Amino acid sequence: MKALKDKIMAHGKALSPKILKVDTFLNHQMDPHLMNDIGKEFAEYFKGRGATKILTIEASGIAMACMTGLHMDLNVIFAKKHEALNLDKDIYTSKVFSHTKNKEYIIKVATKLIDKSDKVLIIDDFLANGLAALGLVEIVKQAGATVVGVGMVIEKAFQRGGKLLRDQGYDVFSLAIVESLEDGKITLAE
Amino acid sequence: MKALKDKIMAHGKALSPKILKVDTFLNHQMDPHLMNDIGKEFAEYFKGRGATKILTIEASGIAMACMTGLHMDLNVIFAKKHEALNLDKDIYTSKVFSHTKNKEYIIKVATKLIDKSDKVLIIDDFLANGLAALGLVEIVKQAGATVVGVGMVIEKAFQRGGKLLRDQGYDVFSLAIVESLEDGKITLAE
Numbered sequence: 001m002k003a004l005k006d007k008i009m010a011h012g013k014a015l016s017p018k019i020l021k022v023d024t025f026l027n028h029q030m031d032p033h034l035m036n037d038i039g040k041e042f043a044e045y046f047k048g049r050g051a052t053k054i055l056t057i058e059a060s061g062i063a064m065a066c067m068t069g070l071h072m073d074l075n076v077i078f079a080k081k082h083e084a085l086n087l088d089k090d091i092y093t094s095k096v097f098s099h100t101k102n103k104e105y106i107i108k109v110a111t112k113l114i115d116k117s118d119k120v121l122i123i124d125d126f127l128a129n130g131l132a133a134l135g136l137v138e139i140v141k142q143a144g145a146t147v148v149g150v151g152m153v154i155e156k157a158f159q160r161g162g163k164l165l166r167d168q169g170y171d172v173f174s175l176a177i178v179e180s181l182e183d184g185k186i187t188l189a190e
Numbered sequence: 191m192k193a194l195k196d197k198i199m200a201h202g203k204a205l206s207p208k209i210l211k212v213d214t215f216l217n218h219q220m221d222p223h224l225m226n227d228i229g230k231e232f233a234e235y236f237k238g239r240g241a242t243k244i245l246t247i248e249a250s251g252i253a254m255a256c257m258t259g260l261h262m263d264l265n266v267i268f269a270k271k272h273e274a275l276n277l278d279k280d281i282y283t284s285k286v287f288s289h290t291k292n293k294e295y296i297i298k299v300a301t302k303l304i305d306k307s308d309k310v311l312i313i314d315d316f317l318a319n320g321l322a323a324l325g326l327v328e329i330v331k332q333a334g335a336t337v338v339g340v341g342m343v344i345e346k347a348f349q350r351g352g353k354l355l356r357d358q359g360y361d362v363f364s365l366a367i368v369e370s371l372e373d374g375k376i377t378l379a380e
Contacts (some may be wrong), residue, residue, distance in 0.1 A: 015276065019275065020277055021276055023276070023277075023278070023303075024302075024303070026267075028267065028268065028270065028277070028299075028300060028303065029265050029266065029267045029303050030211060030252075030266045030267075030268070031265055031266065032256045032257070032259035032260040032265070032266055032376075033260065033262075033263075035256055035260075036260055058248065058249035059248035059249040059252060059268065059270075062220075062249060062252040062253055063252055063253065063256040065268075066220055066222050066225055066252075066253040066256065066257070067222070067256070069220070069222035070222040070223065070225075070226055073223070074222075075215075075219050075220065075221055076219065076220045076222055076223070076253075076285055077218065077219045077220075078218065078220070078249065080218065080249075080273075081289060083291060083292070084290050084291050085209065085289075085290050086205065086209055086211055086213070086290055086291065087213075087218070088213070089191075096226070099275075100274050100276055101272060101273060101274050101275070102275065109218075110213060110218060110219075112214075113214070113218065113219050144256075159214050
């Protein structure tokens with residue numbers, strides 16, 4: 001997706017060989033027109049899969065998932081990472097280790113929101129080690145529902161998440177693929 | 191806002207005299223068309239204030255703030271509640287106590303994202319005690335910037351947040367105002 005790649009090259013920063021910083025347009029400050037275009041792109045790619053719900057994870061996945069839902073006429077669920085008094089007692093849960101935050105979360109989705117008839121499209125901002133995505137897949141499995149695709153805004157090709165998910169048969173569609181962040185230089189796949 | 195009030199009456203639940211549960215369409219599962227309409231409503235009300243940025247707080251505020259940004263052509267910042275390796279060292283911070291989560295957070299915004307020339311529109315999902323909104327106001331003040339308005343999706347009139355903010359001179363615009371949640375019954379203001 002050209003607009004996204006242009007933004008990454010203009011405003012992204014290779015903080016380390018593993019960390020790409022995109023906090024001025026994607027995951028701290030957000031450019032809503034870019035988010036909308038990302039939503040359109042996912043909607044176009046995943047149309048015709050019979051998706052009934054979109055599932056993402058708080059917080060950075062919410063904006064793009066919501067825009068995708070807008071263009072696909074689908075409700076969007078975000079898995080919760082944190083405890084809250086207003087969360088249902090009947091929940092699906094899965095453990096996810098976050099490298100960015102260096103801690104383990106138990107992600108949670110109310111059982112009433114996904115059932116076995118659902119066809120779920122998973123959307124998130126970053127695909128690195130794939131742990132968040134696999135946590136979401138696990139929740140869909142607990143519901144007895146089906147994953148119809150995985151849409152990622154930025155995939156880091158040098159980490160194993162993309163391979164892990166594709167080896168399990170999931171159709172992973174990434175809008176920008178980072179090949180390397182070595183020496184402070186961002187290299188995107190063509 | 192009629193569509194929102196209808197949704198609250200049809201799908202909201204008065205969990206207790208203080209807690210309104212709207213997790214099937216607003217803050218766990220989201221109806222993206224409702225989010226878009228909320229964004230349009232805020233954009234219409236706050237147009238002409240010269241806003242240069244929208245500020246919200248993760249996670250539930252993100253979707254409506256992003257939709258508002260789309261309709262106002264403004265970038266949207268979400269304050270972070272949690273530590274992350276990829277967050278800047280130069281940050282504005284403010285302490286916020288969450289009654290829903292029964293814990294104190296230090297919310298954070300990278301200093302590079304707001305400066306003293308900014309006119310900031312604050313958007314969030316719920317106005318109850320006003321602590322999150324006041325935390326966001328505090329961050330805008332630290333930046334030397336101006337708050338041009340506060341847009342809230344649901345205000346609980348029986349809690350003190352709305353009065354606190356209005357007494358400080360802020361224009362608080364709430365799309366639905368809950369007057370009572372007593373006896374499991376939701377009463378909205380006309």
